[in-house]
Amino acid sequence: MEHKSVMLDELKEIVGEGGWREGQDIARYLEDPRDRFHGLSQLVLLPKSTQQVAQIVSLCAKNQIRIVPYSGGTGVVAGQLSTEDQDYVLLSMERMNAIRDLALEDGAIIVEAGCVLADIQSAADEVGMMFPLSMASEGSCQIGGNLATNAGGIQVLRYGNARDLCIGIEAVLPDGSVLSELSPLRKNNTGYDLRHLLIGSEGTLGIITAATLQLKPKNPETTTVFCGISKPEDAVTLLRQLRMELGDVLSAFELLSNIGLQVLQEKFPEERQPLGSAFEWYVLIEAAGDKGLRDNLEGALGNAFESGLVLDAVIAESYAQQEALWRLREMMPEANRLAGAICNSDTSVPISQIGNFIDKTFAAINAIDPALTVNCYGHVGDGNIHCNVFPPDGMNKQEMLKTQAEKIEAIRMCINETTAACHGSISAEHGIGRLKVADLERYGNAAKILAMKQIKSALDPHNIMNPGVFF
Ligand SMILES: Cc1cc2nc3c(=O)[nH]c(=O)nc-3n(C[C@H](O)[C@H](O)[C@H](O)COP(=O)(O)OP(=O)(O)OC[C@H]3O[C@@H](n4cnc5c(N)ncnc54)[C@H](O)[C@@H]3O)c2cc1C
CATH class of the missing domain: 3.30.70.2740 (Alpha-Beta Plaits)
Structure with missing residues (x-):
């Protein structure tokens, strides 16, 4: 017991004054966004540098203190919540939130893991570029959490998951060593790609401390459309037809149901169903590309209307209308929670x-x-x-x-x-966390699970990194 409290004091010393929280001050770190779990840690550490993270992990490895990495806390599978017992240290990345470099000729941005996703989007926007990872939690989630969960969101159709947008990584491995591969290289075939092992590893193989992310050129024109359709298969057919007619310009293609809109309107009565009458199903489409795109999209939707695939549609006439249409989709998770x-x-x-x-x-x-x-x-x-x-x-x-x-x-x-x-x-896109451990065991491929366990025990023999996640 005494040994443990000495260890905790040593951890506090590494991060110094203002670098740790305990007692009442850690309540918010223990909450589940869907109110199903409650975390149990006693101490939250807030390192300011990769070196501090490495010192913390080294000390924890030597003394077999378990660590739960924590970013924005928006994860919905309890990966960031220690639900088993109190003997965990939560390691929050929030103070490591610097943009280290904007490498415009390389089309890349190098960021620390605690950068909030929306802040990275804004930084890209300020230099006339775009970082396309986008989701309803973007004002709170942090890039370290996004990479650890290989987050998806609304633009995966065109730009891929977090994994597809990450070209370099820096991480502290479970023995405290620092993997440093932040160079914005597009090609690097020098053995196992540990970046891809860490992405989606949900904090079980190390702490991601920084990442090099791809920036994309902005599109001159963006058009948002809301359509009524009669069944989900029609959404799939419409997606195929629009891609064939318009090429690779669709950046989002979301399905919604009338049941969903009713749930949403019950909780947020100010949000309006944008079509004149109700349909059983809807799709919210975003296309982004060169000038003239809107006319092409209108033409393609006209064909779909004539063939009976689209029953009615509205095209946003302004940015405010685009935002109003997107709120119907983005507020859906919160409406579901409230309902x-x-x-x-x-x-x-x-x-x-x-x-x-x-x-x-x-x-x-x-x-x-x-x-x-x-x-x-x-x-x-x-x-x-x-x-x-x-x-x-x-x-x-x-x-x-x-x-x-x-x-x-x-x-x-x-x-x-x-x-x-x-x-x-x-x-x-949410991961396994602590919530879906039994489901992974039941539905996962046996050979894959065995290989995952072998990788885990090779890199983290004392099982200090987020134990309880995956297995
Ligand atoms: C309203 C709402 C909407 C959402 N929409 C989407 C969506 O559209 N698409 C989607 O994919 N997800 C969505 N999510 C889920 C969530 O936002 C994502 O999983 C997000 O990537 C988690 O990031 P975070 O910073 O909050 O991470 P956290 O919740 O803090 O952590 C998530 C996991 O990553 C680990 N981790 C965190 N930081 C690090 C690090 N630096 N190094 C190693 N491991 C780390 C944690 O231990 C935990 O296992 C949504 C959640 C909410 C509440």
Whole structure:
């Protein structure tokens, strides 16, 4: 016990005054954005440099003190929350938030892991470029967390996941050594690419301290359209048709349902359904490209309207209208939370399977209890569909958690089974964290899981880096 408190004092010494928090001051680090878990750490360390991170990890490795890396705390699979016991140190990257370099000729920006995603977007914008990783949590999540979870978001269709936008990485490995590969090289075939091992490793193989990210040229014109359609398969057909007619200009292609819009309007009555009448399904499309793009898109949508694929559409006439259309999508996770969703999936399926997956999921949930409401929405362009399930009228989430936990588990499992039947993944973009450990064991490929365990024990033999995540 005494040994432990000496260790904690030594850790505090590394970060110095203002570099650690405990007691009441750490309450916010222990919260889950979906209110399902509560973290248990006693101490939060806030290093200011890679050198401090290396010293902390070295000391923790020697004394087998467990570390939970923490960035914006917006992760939704409890990867950033130590839920097992109190003997964890939370390592928050928030004070490492400098932009180290803007390498414009290399089309790159070098940032520290604690940079908030929206701040990186703004820094790129200020130099006439764009950093296209974008999601509803971008005002809080940090790039270290984005890389650790290989985050996706709304523009994956065109620009890829966090992984596709990262060309260099700096990280402290579990023994305290520093992997430094921040050069904005586009080609570097010199053995195993540890950058890609660390991306998506959810803090289990080291602490990402900085990254080199690709910047993209801005598009002169951006057009946003909201369409009514009759079924999810039509969204898939429309996506294919628009890509064939317009080329690679679509940057987002989001599916929404009328059920979802009703949930949203109940919680945010000021948000309006933008079409004259309601349809069962909608797509929100963003195209970005050269001047004249809007006319081309209008032409292509006109063809889709004539063939009956699109039932009605509105094109944003101003930036304010674009923003209003996007709010319908971006506020959906919060509306689901406020409406008390009892189950949220982060499913991905091959794009061709989206309609099949949604039909099967509705049927399976209906068979469990026809009074349940299901809101499916998500990124059609990368097959990522989120299913949110709400309690029957007259019942709320807390009551259901107390009295019908088995039914909630049955709903969760039926979505997983449908996902597996459609050759999909139980985690498209959120990761495994502590929430989906059993699901990974059940649905993951056995050879892959064994290799993951071998990599983990080779790099982190004392299991100090975020134990409880993945396994
Ligand atoms: C409203 C809302 C909308 C969202 N929308 C999307 C979306 O569209 N797409 C999407 O992909 N996700 C989305 N998410 C989930 C979440 O925002 C992402 O997973 C995000 O990448 C997490 O970043 P963070 O900085 O908050 O990380 P945290 O939550 O702090 O941490 C996430 C994980 O990464 C590890 N970690 C954090 N920092 C580091 C580091 N420096 N080194 C190593 N490991 C680290 C943590 O230990 C944890 O396992 C959403 C969440 C919310 C609340």
